Amino acid sequence: MDAIDAATTLARACDGDDEAFRRLVETHSRALFRLAYRLTGNEQDAEDVVQDALIRAYRRLGSFESRAAFATWLYRIAANCAVDHLRSRQGRDARHEVLPEAADAPESPLPGPDRLAASAEIDRHVRAALADMSPLERTAFTLRHFEGRSINEICRTLGVGSSAAKHSVFRAVRKLRAALAPLASKEGSTC
Amino acid sequence: MLSHRVNHHYGEDELVLYYYGEGRHRTRVARHLEQCDACRAAYASLAAALGLVSASAGEIPQRGDQYGLEVWQRIRHRLPERERVWWPNVFASFEGRLAALAGVAALAAVAALVVGAFFLGRAWPDTSTPVDGSAPPPPVARVIDPPEVAPALASAVADHLERSERLLTDVMNASSQRDLAAERSWAADLVSEGRLYRREVEATGDEALASVLDDLERNLLEVVHSPSPISAAALADIRNRIDAAALLFKVRVLGDELREQQRAADPYVRQTSTPKAG
Numbered sequence: 001m002d003a004i005d006a007a008t009t010l011a012r013a014c015d016g017d018d019e020a021f022r023r024l025v026e027t028h029s030r031a032l033f034r035l036a037y038r039l040t041g042n043e044q045d046a047e048d049v050v051q052d053a054l055i056r057a058y059r060r061l062g063s064f065e066s067r068a069a070f071a072t073w074l075y076r077i078a079a080n081c082a083v084d085h086l087r088s089r090q091g092r093d094a095r096h097e098v099l100p101e102a103a104d105a106p107e108s109p110l111p112g113p114d115r116l117a118a119s120a121e122i123d124r125h126v127r128a129a130l131a132d133m134s135p136l137e138r139t140a141f142t143l144r145h146f147e148g149r150s151i152n153e154i155c156r157t158l159g160v161g162s163s164a165a166k167h168s169v170f171r172a173v174r175k176l177r178a179a180l181a182p183l184a185s186k187e188g189s190t191c
Numbered sequence: 192m193l194s195h196r197v198n199h200h201y202g203e204d205e206l207v208l209y210y211y212g213e214g215r216h217r218t219r220v221a222r223h224l225e226q227c228d229a230c231r232a233a234y235a236s237l238a239a240a241l242g243l244v245s246a247s248a249g250e251i252p253q254r255g256d257q258y259g260l261e262v263w264q265r266i267r268h269r270l271p272e273r274e275r276v277w278w279p280n281v282f283a284s285f286e287g288r289l290a291a292l293a294g295v296a297a298l299a300a301v302a303a304l305v306v307g308a309f310f311l312g313r314a315w316p317d318t319s320t321p322v323d324g325s326a327p328p329p330p331v332a333r334v335i336d337p338p339e340v341a342p343a344l345a346s347a348v349a350d351h352l353e354r355s356e357r358l359l360t361d362v363m364n365a366s367s368q369r370d371l372a373a374e375r376s377w378a379a380d381l382v383s384e385g386r387l388y389r390r391e392v393e394a395t396g397d398e399a400l401a402s403v404l405d406d407l408e409r410n411l412l413e414v415v416h417s418p419s420p421i422s423a424a425a426l427a428d429i430r431n432r433i434d435a436a437a438l439l440f441k442v443r444v445l446g447d448e449l450r451e452q453q454r455a456a457d458p459y460v461r462q463t464s465t466p467k468a469g
Contacts (some may be wrong), residue, residue, distance in 0.1 A: 039265030123247040170204045
C-alpha cells in the first residue's frame with residue numbers, strides 16, 4: 001500500500017467503511033504480532049493482544065486524529081492491551097514461564113563448544129526474569145530495550161509520568177541482572 | 192581530574208540511562224567513565240548483562256502473508272459499535288472550524304434556495320398541460336437494475352467457484368486416514384485468487400455474491416491451516432463448518448447462475464466454458 005493509498009484507506013475506515021478497516025488489519029497485523037509477542041513472550045497471548053488491540057482501535061476510530069501516525073496510534077493501543085493482558089495473566093498464573101530447572105541447574109562449567117545449550121540457559125533466565133516483572137516494568141523495558149523507544153515515547157504510549165517510566169525500566173534491569181548473575185559468575189569462573 | 196573521579200561515582204540507574212542514550216549529562220558521564228575504573232567496570236558489567244538479554248530474545252515466531260487476513264476473519268464478527276464522536280475531529284483545529292463554518296453556511300444557502308424554489312413553483316401558473324387539451328406523456332419508467340458483474344469478471348468468478356466446488360467436494364469425501372497436503376496447497380491458491388475476485392465483486396455492489404466469496408474464503412483458510420497430518424476430529428470440524436454454511440450448495444448455485452448469465456449474453460460461451468470434472 002503506497003502513502004496515498006494508505007491515507008485514502010485510513011480516511012475511509014474512519015468514515016465507517018469496514019472493507020477499508022479490513023485492509024488496515026491486513027497491513028498492520030504482522031507488526032502488531034511482533035510487538036505483542038515481545039511484550040507477552042507467548043504466542044497465544046500475543047494473538048489475543050493483536051485481536052483485542054484491533055477491536056479496540058475499531059471502536060475508537062472515530063476519535064483518531066489524522067495528524068497522528070496511524071501505526072503509532074495502533075502501537076500505543078497494542079502496548080496498553082498487552083499491559084492489561086499481562087495484569088490479568090499475572091492474576092491467573094504469575095510465574096508460569098519460570099522453569100523449575102533454571103533455578104536448580106547443575107553447577108558444571110559451561111562447555112565452550114556447546115553454545116546452543118548456553119544460549120538456551122540464558123534464554124530461560126531472561127524469560128524467568130521477564131515473567132517476574134510487573135506488567136508496567138515488562139512493557140516499559142521491552143519498549144525501551146527491544147523497540148528502541150525513548151523514555152518520553154514510553155510515557156506517551158503508556159500514559160505514565162517520566163519518573164514512573166524510568167523507574168519501571170530501572171527495576172526491570174535490576175531483575176534481569178539478578179537473574180543473569182549466576183551465569184555471569186559461571187562464565188567468570190571459566191575465564 | 193582525580194578529584195572529579197573521587198567526588199562522584201555514577202549509580203546503576205544513571206548508567207542505565209547512559210546505556211540507552213538517555214539522560215542530560217551524557218558527555219559528563221562519558222568523560223567520567225574514561226577516568227574512573229570502578230564506574231567503567233560497573234558499566235561494562237551492565238552492558239554485558241543487557242547484551243545477553245538482546246542476544247537471548249531474537250526468535251519471534253513468524254507469521255505468513257495471509258496472517259492479516261486470518262486476523263480479520265477472527266475479529267470481523269466481534270467488531271462492536273463504534274464510539275460516535277458528536278463533534279467531529281475536523282473541528283479540533285482552527286482551520287477545521289473555519290472549514291466547518293463555511294460548510295454550514297453553504298448548506299444553509301442551498302436549503303434556502305430549495306425552499307424558495309418550492310414556494311415559487313406553487314405560485315407560478317401551471318403550463319404543463321398542452322394547449323390542444325391532449326393528455327401529457329406518461330412519465331418514463333425508471334428501472335433500477337440489480338448490480339451487474341462485468342462478463343469477464345463473471346466468467347473468472349464462475350471458474351473460481353467451479354474449482355472451489357471441486358476442492359470442497361474432495362474435502363467432504365476425503366478418507367480420514369489421508370492427509371490433506373495437496374488440498375492445502377490448492378486451497379492456498381484459491382484463497383489468493385478468490386480474495387481478488389471478492390474485492391472486484393464488492394466494487395460492483397453485488398453483495399450476495401461477495402458474501403458467498405467471503406464465506407468460501409474463510410472455509411478455504413480453514414483447509415489451508417488444517418493440521419498436518421489431519422486428525423479425524425479436525426477433518427470432521429472442517430466438514431461441519433462447510434455443511435453449516437451450506438457452502439457447497441451456494442457455490443454450485445451461484446456458479447450455475449453466472450454461467451447461465453454468460454450463456455444468455457453470449458451463446459458461444461456454452462462451447463468455451465470449462466468442463467466440470469466428474
